Amino acid sequence: MKPKLIILSDLWGKKKSDWVAYYIKELQDHFVLQYYDCCELGALDTSTYTEENLHKQFTNRGIDRAVQNLLTLEKGKIHILAFSVGGVIGWKSAIKNQNILSLYAVSSTRLRYETNKPKTKIKLYFGENDIYSPKNKWYTLMGITPIIEKGKKHQLYIEPEFAVQLSNRIKNSINH
Numbered sequence: 001m002k003p004k005l006i007i008l009s010d011l012w013g014k015k016k017s018d019w020v021a022y023y024i025k026e027l028q029d030h031f032v033l034q035y036y037d038c039c040e041l042g043a044l045d046t047s048t049y050t051e052e053n054l055h056k057q058f059t060n061r062g063i064d065r066a067v068q069n070l071l072t073l074e075k076g077k078i079h080i081l082a083f084s085v086g087g088v089i090g091w092k093s094a095i096k097n098q099n100i101l102s103l104y105a106v107s108s109t110r111l112r113y114e115t116n117k118p119k120t121k122i123k124l125y126f127g128e129n130d131i132y133s134p135k136n137k138w139y140t141l142m143g144i145t146p147i148i149e150k151g152k153k154h155q156l157y158i159e160p161e162f163a164v165q166l167s168n169r170i171k172n173s174i175n176h
Contacts, residue, residue, distance in 0.1 A: 003101075003174055005031035005079045008070075008086025010107075010157070011054050013039030013046070019158040023081065026167030031079070031174075038086050041066035058085050063110075067092045077101055079174055081166075083157050084108060087124075094118030104170055106157040109133055117142050123173075125166065127152030 005027060009017050014037040027033060039046050042062035044054060058066075066089045074093075079102045082090040087108020094100040095118045102121040105111065109132035111124070124146040126133040130153055139146055149156050156162050 002030065002032050003079060004034065004076065005081060005170070005174075006034045006036060006074060008036050008041075008080060008082035008090055009038045010084035010086060011038070011051065011058065013037035013044075015039075015046070015049065019160075019163070022160050022163030023167055026164055027081075027170065030171050034074075036070065036073075036086075038066055038089060041069045041089065043069075063089055063092065067096070071097055075099070079170075080104065081170065082106070082108065084154070085110060087111060088114070091118060091122075094120045102174065104166070106166065107133075107154050109154070112138055114142075117144075121173075123147065123169075125149065125156075127154055127156040130154045130156075 007020060007023060020035060024033060042058060042065045044057045044062050070089060070093050077099045080090040080100060081104045084107050087105030088110040090103050090105060091111060091114060094103050095116055100120050104123045106125040107127065107130060109130060112134035122144060124144060126146055126148055128148050128150050
């Protein structure tokens with residue numbers, strides 16, 4: 001049976017995530033996929049669909065609601081691929097759920113505020129020019145070696161080439 005891989009959206013959720021199709025195309029033959037809109041998981045009001053408004057709602061209990069809802073929805077053994085705010089939701093979920101076998105988080109800059117580390121396999125990807133990515137001190141504290149993509153910014157994950165490269169890494173890591 002194929003392993004289950006859940007995909008957690010970035011701050012924009014499904015409305016602005018056409019790029020997720022790159023990952024689905026690469027991964028669908030190797031995994032049972034489930035895609036979650038983090039705005040829906042966090043019960044956000046998207047009527048004012050601005051970065052500032054969504055960000056404020058996520059930091060004001062939206063992340064915590066999303067974690068609780070994800071824990072309710074996913075009981076079995078899963079792997080997580082998460083983008084931006086989805087990464088911190090995946091991280092916090094993995095602390096509370098031992099069935100999360102691995103976490104692949106891309107541009108999850110809010111992780112820099114985390115002080116507890118999940119007991120699972122973790123791979124973090126950041127663009128070299130993402131000004132909000134964690135500092136080296138945080139990586140050392142967490143015992144994590146990040147993968148830093150040279151010359152890239154926060155939204156490196158929407159690039160088709162990066163999607164193919166990361167999907168191949170995930171397939172090779174989980175299926176071997």
